[in-house]
Structure formats: structure tokens, C-alpha cells
Amino acid sequence: MAKIFAVTIILIAIASAIPIVMHMWPMPQDISTHGYLIDEQYTDTMWEAGLSFLASQFLLAFFIWKFSSPKPGEKIKSLPGGAKGLVIAAFLLVGTECLALGVFGVKAWASVYFTAPSANALPVQVQAGQFAFYFRYPGPDGTFGPLHPDKISEANANFFGLDTTNDPDSKDDIVTAEMAIPVNREIHLLMHAKDVGHSFYVPELRVQQDFVPGLDVTLHFTATKIGKYEIVCTQLCGLGHYNMKAYLEVMSQEDYDAWIKQQAALQ
Amino acid sequence: MHDMSTHAVPHGAPTSFIRKHVFSIDHKVIGKQYYALALVAALVGMFLSWLMRIHLGWGSFAIPGLHLLSKNGAPGDVMTPEYYLQLMTMHGTIMVFFVLTTAPFAAFGNFFLPIQTGAEDMPFPHFNMMSFWVTFTAFLPIVASFFVSDGPTLGGWTQYAPLSAIGSAGGPGEGWGVILWATSICLFCIGQLLGSLNFITTTLDMRCKGMSLMRLPLTAWAWFITSVMGLTAFAVLMPACILLILDHVAGTSFFVASNLVINDQMLAHSGGSTLLWQHLFWFFGHPEVYIAIVPGMGIVSHILITNMRRPMLSHRVLIYSMGALAALSYMVYGHHMFVSGMNPVSSLAFSFPTLVITIPSTIVVLIWLGSLYGSKLRINSASLFSLGFISMFISGGVSGFFLAQPSIDIMLHATYFVVGHFHLVMGVAAMFGIFAGTYFWFPKMTGRMMNETLGKVHFVMSFIGAYCIFMPFHYLGIAGNVRRYQAFTDDYLIPLIPVHKFITIAALFTGLAQLIFLYNLIHSRFWGKMAPNDNPWEGTSLEWSTATPPPHNNFGDKMPVVYHDPYQYSVEGASADYVMQTSPEQLKNANEEK
Numbered sequence: 001m002a003k004i005f006a007v008t009i010i011l012i013a014i015a016s017a018i019p020i021v022m023h024m025w026p027m028p029q030d031i032s033t034h035g036y037l038i039d040e041q042y043t044d045t046m047w048e049a050g051l052s053f054l055a056s057q058f059l060l061a062f063f064i065w066k067f068s069s070p071k072p073g074e075k076i077k078s079l080p081g082g083a084k085g086l087v088i089a090a091f092l093l094v095g096t097e098c099l100a101l102g103v104f105g106v107k108a109w110a111s112v113y114f115t116a117p118s119a120n121a122l123p124v125q126v127q128a129g130q131f132a133f134y135f136r137y138p139g140p141d142g143t144f145g146p147l148h149p150d151k152i153s154e155a156n157a158n159f160f161g162l163d164t165t166n167d168p169d170s171k172d173d174i175v176t177a178e179m180a181i182p183v184n185r186e187i188h189l190l191m192h193a194k195d196v197g198h199s200f201y202v203p204e205l206r207v208q209q210d211f212v213p214g215l216d217v218t219l220h221f222t223a224t225k226i227g228k229y230e231i232v233c234t235q236l237c238g239l240g241h242y243n244m245k246a247y248l249e250v251m252s253q254e255d256y257d258a259w260i261k262q263q264a265a266l267q
Numbered sequence: 268m269h270d271m272s273t274h275a276v277p278h279g280a281p282t283s284f285i286r287k288h289v290f291s292i293d294h295k296v297i298g299k300q301y302y303a304l305a306l307v308a309a310l311v312g313m314f315l316s317w318l319m320r321i322h323l324g325w326g327s328f329a330i331p332g333l334h335l336l337s338k339n340g341a342p343g344d345v346m347t348p349e350y351y352l353q354l355m356t357m358h359g360t361i362m363v364f365f366v367l368t369t370a371p372f373a374a375f376g377n378f379f380l381p382i383q384t385g386a387e388d389m390p391f392p393h394f395n396m397m398s399f400w401v402t403f404t405a406f407l408p409i410v411a412s413f414f415v416s417d418g419p420t421l422g423g424w425t426q427y428a429p430l431s432a433i434g435s436a437g438g439p440g441e442g443w444g445v446i447l448w449a450t451s452i453c454l455f456c457i458g459q460l461l462g463s464l465n466f467i468t469t470t471l472d473m474r475c476k477g478m479s480l481m482r483l484p485l486t487a488w489a490w491f492i493t494s495v496m497g498l499t500a501f502a503v504l505m506p507a508c509i510l511l512i513l514d515h516v517a518g519t520s521f522f523v524a525s526n527l528v529i530n531d532q533m534l535a536h537s538g539g540s541t542l543l544w545q546h547l548f549w550f551f552g553h554p555e556v557y558i559a560i561v562p563g564m565g566i567v568s569h570i571l572i573t574n575m576r577r578p579m580l581s582h583r584v585l586i587y588s589m590g591a592l593a594a595l596s597y598m599v600y601g602h603h604m605f606v607s608g609m610n611p612v613s614s615l616a617f618s619f620p621t622l623v624i625t626i627p628s629t630i631v632v633l634i635w636l637g638s639l640y641g642s643k644l645r646i647n648s649a650s651l652f653s654l655g656f657i658s659m660f661i662s663g664g665v666s667g668f669f670l671a672q673p674s675i676d677i678m679l680h681a682t683y684f685v686v687g688h689f690h691l692v693m694g695v696a697a698m699f700g701i702f703a704g705t706y707f708w709f710p711k712m713t714g715r716m717m718n719e720t721l722g723k724v725h726f727v728m729s730f731i732g733a734y735c736i737f738m739p740f741h742y743l744g745i746a747g748n749v750r751r752y753q754a755f756t757d758d759y760l761i762p763l764i765p766v767h768k769f770i771t772i773a774a775l776f777t778g779l780a781q782l783i784f785l786y787n788l789i790h791s792r793f794w795g796k797m798a799p800n801d802n803p804w805e806g807t808s809l810e811w812s813t814a815t816p817p818p819h820n821n822f823g824d825k826m827p828v829v830y831h832d833p834y835q836y837s838v839e840g841a842s843a844d845y846v847m848q849t850s851p852e853q854l855k856n857a858n859e860e861k
Contacts (some may be wrong), residue, residue: 001646001651001723002644002646005651005727005730006656008727008730008731009658009676011736012435012730012731012738015738016662016734016738019739019742020745021575024742025742025743025746025766026745026746026765027678027745028744028746028759032325036510036672037396037674038675038677040312041672041674041675042669042675042678045668045669045672045675046669048668049665049666049668050375050665052661052665052668053661053665055702056632056636056661056665057658057661057662058660059636060636060639060654060657060661063636063639063640063642063643063644064639064654066311067575067639067640067641067642067643067644068644068645068646070643070644074643075837076576076577076641076642076643076836076837077641078580078641079580079637079640079641081640082580082581082637083579083580083581083584083634086580086630086633086634086637087581087584087630087633090626090629090630090633091631094625094626094629095626097625097668098619098622098623098625098626099622100671101622101668101672102618102622103618105618105672105673105674105675106673107674108675109611109614109615109672109673109674112574112674112677113611113614114611124589125715129528130438130529133379147831149526149527149528149533152528152531153531154530154531161528170433193527194527194528195427195429195527195529196429196430196433196437196527196529197427197428197430197541199606199681201681201749203678203747203759206677206678207677208606208678208680208681209606209608210606210607210608211608212352212541212542212607212608213429213523213524213527213541214524214525214526214527214539214540215524215541215542215608216539217523217608228530230426230757230758230759232757233749234680234681234682234750235427235486235681236352236421236422236423236427236430236751237430238421238430238438238441239347239348239349239352239421239438239439240348241352241751241752242348242751242752242753242755242756243348243754243756245756246377257524261395264279266527
């Protein structure tokens, strides 16, 4: 029984590693300027965690195999170095590993959160509500008009609660149900929640950020590959949560200019 | 050394059925009551997980009779999206609170902590009785919520505000469902606070003559450390739930910000904080992970020592490591909130202790592995589940490296990677601890043995099955599969559906194994082989010194006196392979740490 169990552990450990090694279900391709830092951090961590996983499981299996059928009269042996050796090993190995991951990880995190968007970043506001995203572009004046929650009306397609009659800044604002951005241009995303908590997750962009009702948060990123991607909600927001999504189209500058002109005409 | 100055309020053996089996103040009966509650809760929780998994694998499949559970939730026996979320929320709540907290801590702890410390009962037996009955009462609102008009809450076991605080405007179950949920958790917290007080006092004040703190078995230490965590963590969750209830019934706005709009209507709430709930919840929530797992660490250490015929390489290092896990557990809770909108500097501040907590975890694992080296390992159902616990703890632990880092969390947060991680490290590992404890202590609790063959079949199926369920969760998460979705309609998720089907089949297979356990448990309770003696596993701690099952005051006429550290196995020069704690035999080479 012990030997069967030991072999089972080994087989499970190897089988668990195969999909990772073979990239059977890999991370979606990275289309951002900062994503490589996250991916490098992920790969380093996978090496360290993967080796720790395999080594520990193999050792467990080996000890179960070896020490489960002692010969009669055999005496207990103690691991050379004892507990002290193991504690020192844990501090040195895992401590170094933690320190390294922690220190290097700061770089990737800082690239997303500790730098300000550049002056020419394109501002886009995204509003999350049960169960749809809407996007707002500031129009030719480059300024967003103020929001009036009491004016929000799905029926009148006033998703943001704009007052285009009285607010001059709102007059040229462009509201869309799909997000389009020019490739290789930094985007300054202003995130606003209408009702409950939601999240903005685009795996390819290496971006995930919760919306906080009552607190507008911002993000900035640059997409590097033209294509159509999905924005999905990752914060449980109600019965339609699974279906809350929008498309992100990364376009060439020319296509984007044509698209935004077309959207402006539709307002 | 303890002077025995504190005693439980003396109470004679009960005579009536009600005082003996229902409103009992005997810690052993209360322990069994907790176990029974956890068993019922586990069966309900597992049943819910089957329904969820079938729906995730084959969404349009009509589950025969499901409409009987909820007419609105399953018209034509097919689950609606909201009903999936409601069942998911109930699965999480029932499993985390009523199984993983109740069984390893409250059930086994109640039965064995006083015995292992050499006490005749807990110091406040009436509080102890109250603790169970309040916990039992806490289970009722959860059950009741299935039968209110729009069903139980759908907000997940974390109940993030403001969805949980705005009433039925938020969706089905967000009105009465949330009030019942918060009432249940509030009561549960009271039950655990009363229990924790008893555990702490028993450990500190009720030890018998000769039982110094370092002579306590690792189980007693684990329960003690857990009760300290319970006392502080549940004390935060309880007021949070009260505030949540007030947001529903008293028009307050603790967790709801101003100017929120639902269905084109502005909510009447104003001025609250969305993130406040998350801080309060996770300040409880992360220690809760350790409340679920630390008792398991104690239980499997205790069982392995008995079955390795040797003490751990270091008793003290294990105790200090469990203590370090408990202390650090309060400093790491923010890793649940890296992308919540909390100040990103805080994310880094929470990341470092989260990485550091892997050091005591690694030490515990290395001590287990290092102690296996050169041992004389006995294989039985209890030791197999203990070894399985170690394997699961390692697997669930290493994925923590990823989630401790905010930058990687950007990719993996709220995906199945997280679900796989916590199910392995907190769910399956803790369950394995419960199973190990059950197979090991069953003879002491009932006087009968469990069937070993069925136990081994149960183990093999559960071990393979659990890996088949939860390893693929990690792959799904890496591919970006968001959790808490009732269907996978996004273009990039559709290719992952076959993996979900595989997981569903594995879950049903693993569930079947649990039915074998249930049969074994019930059959052995009434018709199992009688325990051959009071000490069938040749253990050394106090529970093996007393009769089987133990008498009302645990030790009969003569209270025990302890002469040794708890684990005197394979001592050179001793008269036998093991020397009990109560044996006055002089040991020249005793297993003692100075």
C-alpha cells in the first residue's frame, strides 16, 4: 500500500507539471508594454514554485517508500543536521527566494501603479454598471463634462448621466459601448462605478483593476498589437456577472481617427 | 508547573436523555455534536458543489428534481444564472464556517483538548453548551434562506459591499438572503468566541499535575493557537455583520457610497465606504484560513508521530512555527485586495509579510519530511490521510508564491487559480486532517474501530480525485478563466470548457468516495469491530490512558499525573516501544527538548 501510494504521488506530481511544461493552457498573449515584466516575474516564480513542488513531493514519496517497511529490530534514525539544519535551510532558501521575488516584483507593480501617465496619454473613461461597460471619450475639447447620477437613464441612453444642455464640456463627449484605442498610444483609463463593485480585466493587456463605487480610480497602459480583445468583469456583481463584457479594439491611428469620427456623428 | 488551582464547575453525570445527549455540558458530547453538525453541513456543501459542477460542465442539463429545491431557481430542472451564484455562495459559506472551522477545531478540540490537558471538563461547561447551540442556531438561517421568496444571497461567501448592502435592488437574494446570511454568521461568531474562551482557559488553567505547556501534545497547541486566532478574528467579523444588517434594516450606510444608481434610481444611501467591508472581512478572512488549517497541522503531526514511532525532529519548532503563522496571518490579509482599489503602496506592504509567511510554512513541511526520514512508518487510513494532508499542503502552498505578489496577482486575481489554491491548501488539506482525525480517534470516541479497507479505498479515491479536480483549476486560472461565472461565453473561455467537463467528472468521482466514508462511519458506529483495548494505536498522550469511551469526568476516580513530554516513542533503554505520559518509568534518554 505504501509503495503504491508513493508511486501515485510521483505520478500525480509529474502529471501536474506536464500541462505547465507543455504550455497546454498558456497565459493569453501579451499585448502591452508593461506585460513582459509581469510575465518574467510569473516565469521566475513558476520555476521556483515548480521546483519546490516537485522536490517536496518526490521527497515525501521517497520517504514513504523507504521508511514504511522497517526490518524487525531496526532502530529509529534521525536526519543529519536535525531540526536546526532544516530551519536554517528554510530561512536561507525560502527567505532568499521571498526577498528576490518581493524585490524584483516591485518593478512590475511599479510600472503599472507608481508612474504617472504621460501628458499626451489618451483619456478614456469607463463606467461599469450591472451588467455592461460604457466608455466615454472627451471629444475635440479634450475635457470630460461632469456626471449627474440623477440624470442617468438607460431608457434615454444617457448611461453616464450627462447634461448636454447645460454643461458645455459634455456637448462633444462621445459615449460608446465598445472600447477602441490606437495602437502604441498610452491610454489613461478613468474608472467609475455606477452601482456596485465591478472589475476591468483584459488578460492580454495584463491589466486587472476593480471599480470602487464612490471612489474613481485610474490606470494607464499602452497596447502594442492591433486586434480585438475582450474586457471582462471579475468582481461578482450580480446575476449577470458572467455575461458582463465589452470588446476592446486596438486599431492603427488612422483607423482610430475614422472610428472616433464615426462615433461622434452617432451621438 | 501547574498547581491545579482552577477546576471546572463540578457536575455529576447526567441522568436524563435530554441532559445527556441534547443540552449536555459534557465537552465530549459537545464535541460529538459539533462533529455531527459538521458532517451534515459537509454533505449539504458537497451536494451543492455537485449541482454547481454539473451546471458548469453541462449548463443546459436538467438535473432531475432540482425544481423541488427551488421553483424559480431551476425552472424545468435547469439552473438559472442567479441560482448558480446562490448555490455557490451557500457552498462557500457552509464549507468555510460550518465544516472547516467546526470539525477540526470545535469538534475534535472539544472532545480531546480537556482530555489531553488532563482536565475533567472545560472551565465553563455551560458556555460550552451554549457555544454549540448558538452555532447550531446559526446554521438555521442559512438553511432558511433556501426557502425565502427569492432564495439565498448570491454575493459569494465574501459578501462584498455594496452589492451585499443595498437590499433586493442588487439582485435575487440580496434582501432577506443577505440578512439571514449576516445573522447566521453573527451567531456563528458568538458561538466561536464562547468556544475560544473555553479552549484558551482550558489550556492555560486546567492542566493536570505535571502537564507543563511544553508537555502538551501538538494537537493541544494547535487548538490553543487557533482559539487565540478565533477570539480575535471572529470578534471583528461579528460587528462587521452587525453593520451590514444595519445597512439593510436601519437605513445606515456603512458600506454604501453616495450617488449610486440602480435601474435608473439613485439609492437612498450615502457616505459609506466600499473598501471598509473588505478590510473588516479580510482582517477576519485571512486568519480564518489558518483557523481552518492549523488544527489540521496539529492533528496530522500527532497522528504521524504515533505512526512513525518517533517524535517530530523538534516539538518546539513546530509550535513556534504554528504561532508564527497565526501572528503573521493578521499582517497579510491585504493580499486579497491587491487590485481592489486600495492604495497600491499598501499592496507592497502586504506582499512582504505574505511572502514571509512561507518561511514558517516551509519549516513545518520540512520538519514533517525530516521526521519521516529514518522512521518506522505504519500505514493505515489515519496515517495515509495525514501524509495526503502534507502532499496537499505542499501543492496548495506553492501556488501561494504567485498570489503573494501583486504584479502576478494582476493576472491571477479572481481566476480559478485562486480557487484551486485555496481549495487545496485550506479545503482539501483541512478535510484530510478531519478524515485522519476521524479514523484515528474513532475508537476512543465510540469504542469501535472503523473499517480499514474501506478507509484506504476512501483515501486513494479522494487523493487522486482531489488532484484531478483542483490541479486543472490552476491551469484554467493561468489561461485567464474568471471564477464565479455560471457559464463561459467569452471567446477566450470557450476552449476551456472541456477542462471544466473533466473537473465535473472528477468531482462526482471524488464525491462518491465520500459516500464510502459516510457508510463506513455510520456502519462502524453501530456494527464496527470493538476497539481491542484503550490504546489501539499504541499512543502516548493522555487520551490513550483513559477508558474507551472515556467516563463522564474523563479519568474516573484518579486524575492523571504526567511525567514526560508527550511523545516518548522508541526511547533507548525504555521497557517498551512507547512510554505513556502517565507512566512513572524513569527514562534516561527521554525525547525531551531543553
